[in-house]
Amino acid sequence: MARERKFTTRELFHAVKHLLLEHGYDAFHFGLMAERLEVSRASLYKYYKNKDELITALMNDEMDAFLVELAAVEQIEGFEAQYDRLVDLFFQKKDVLPLIQIARHMMQRMEADSQQQRQQLEQLPLAMYETLQRLIAQGKQAGVLKAHLPDSVMLGLLFQTIAVPNHYNIPHAEWVAAMKEVLGQGMFTAR
Amino acid sequence: MARERKFTTRELFHAVKHLLLEHGYDAFHFGLMAERLEVSRASLYKYYKNKDELITALMNDEMDAFLVELAAVEQIEGFEAQYDRLVDLFFQKKDVLPLIQIARHMMQRMEADSQQQRQQLEQLPLAMYETLQRLIAQGKQAGVLKAHLPDSVMLGLLFQTIAVPNHYNIPHAEWVAAMKEVLGQGMFTAR
DNA sequence: GTTTAAAGTGACACAAGTGTTACTTTGGTC
DNA sequence: GACCAAAGTAACACTTGTGTCACTTTAAAC
CATH class of the missing domain: 1.10.10 (Arc Repressor Mutant, subunit A)
Known part of the structure; x- marks a missing residue:
């Protein structure tokens, strides 16, 4: 038209x-x-009226796409396989963490002007956390994850893991394997 | 005068x-x-000629102070005690990581204009990494740290740990203890 | 081929930060 | 109390990004 x-x-x-x-x-x-x-x-x-509105639209789009992938992980049978896939997914979608940090930064810099966008942004990660906490709960249920550790510690650490800079350019497979090992069994030798 | x-x-x-x-x-x-x-x-x-010069001066000052504290950790006897103190130190100096990230961001946004400052900034974390790698080496030597894990994975993870946001306001002591446990023994139950 | 409405644009007034200059203030020295 | 040099300042020209408006372009509908 x-x-x-x-x-x-x-x-x-x-x-x-x-x-x-x-x-x-x-x-x-x-x-x-x-x-x-x-x-x-x-x-x-x-x-778009301004950059905040534009960026908010992007965040929504990205989160939707990410939730689709997360849902796929949830369909996998057995917690070990789920965990494995989840970590791989996080490393594959390395951009998610910086984008979330940008969203946080953005909310800090927003006064009372556009509360509508603020609310929209605040609600963005909620669905994601829900899914992730369901996965953690399954892991604890299955006796794989330590039940006494707070969910937020495990989730937070998992998230930050992808932000560790690989300064020495260790091959990706080796890097991810090392990360999985530390998260799962720690850096200490079994004694 | x-x-x-x-x-x-x-x-x-x-x-x-x-x-x-x-x-x-x-x-x-x-x-x-x-x-x-x-x-x-x-x-x-x-x-100060501009904000980059001012910030560079701050970074130098902060890093000097941090190195003094790190040196104190190195004086402690026995790796377990060193590790414990190191993690506490990192949590106590939470500002170090954001400042380092700001320094990185700053270097990205600097063209050929002031290469002198760039070099100064690049050399800033080197002394710190040296000390930290010495600590890691001692841990591996003592048989406490897994020898096959890359130093950069352990150091990087240790660093990012302090950036995990404590959204649910878990008490500091509990939070730090959980972090130490995951880093040391992992999130999985021993089987 | 005329009409219509969405897509696109150049130009303007405005806001906020930069870096410099010419100047004033202040307190110790002689 | 004259003087001097460091500390401090107001004001200016400049740069870069913002948001809006009156305007032009384009392709489908009739």
Whole structure:
């Protein structure tokens, strides 16, 4: 019914995500987006009022995609296999943690202006935590995970694991295996 | 020989550190500093050419202080006691990790302009890594730490541990104990 | 081929931070 | 009390990003 768009929503999200990860929340701006998508800055304002709204949309999109993958993990039979797949998934989706941190940073920098977005952002990780806590509960039930450890310690550690920088470029498989071992059995020798 | 200063170097570093942690690298600026120290913005330029130079000075100061504490850990007898003190130290100095991340972010955003500062920043963590790797080596020597795990995995994980957000406000002692247990013996039950 | 409405744009006024300059203030020295 | 040098400042020109508006372009519908 009208003119053809110069970029798809998918291309737009792809651009936001990469520019955001490259430059960080504060240094990210509409000028970068316009350049990347080869459109004028003004045209972007037709779709999003400001960068917070744009980024919030991206976060929703990313979280939806992540939840789909998480649901697949939950379908796996047996906790050990689930755990294995979960860690692999986290390493495969390394971007999730920085994006979550950006979302937190963003909420800090938002005053009373747009409480609607704030609420939307706050609710974002809830569904994810629910699923993850269900998985942890299963692990404890199965007697695999130590029952006395708080869920949040295990989940938090699992999450931060993917943020450890591999400065020495240890091969990915070896790196992940080492991480799985430490999380599961620790760094100490059995004595 | 001249007029009295309105702030000490210590007050200045204290202000930089807190403003930096509160606002992040990009949102931190001389205006905030001036306001906090109750001086004019222009006067700060008498001491530091720009915010990168100011922040670099802070980083040096912080790292020096941290190295002193690390050296104390190295004096402790027996690896278990060293490990215990090290983890406590990390939790006590929670600010170190965000500051290091800010330093990394800063280096990314610096082009060829000031290579001198870049080099200074790059060398900052080296002495720290040296000490830490010496500690790890002692642990492996003593047969406490698994010899086949890469040092960087253990160190990296140790570092990230302090960044895990304690959303549910689990009491500090319990939280730290749980972290120590996972790092040492893992999340899995012994079978 | 005219109409219509969404897609896109250049240009403007505004806001906030930067770095420098010419200047004033202050307190010790002679 | 004159002077001097360090400490401090207001003000200016500049840069970069924001959000909006009046306008043009384009393709489908009729």
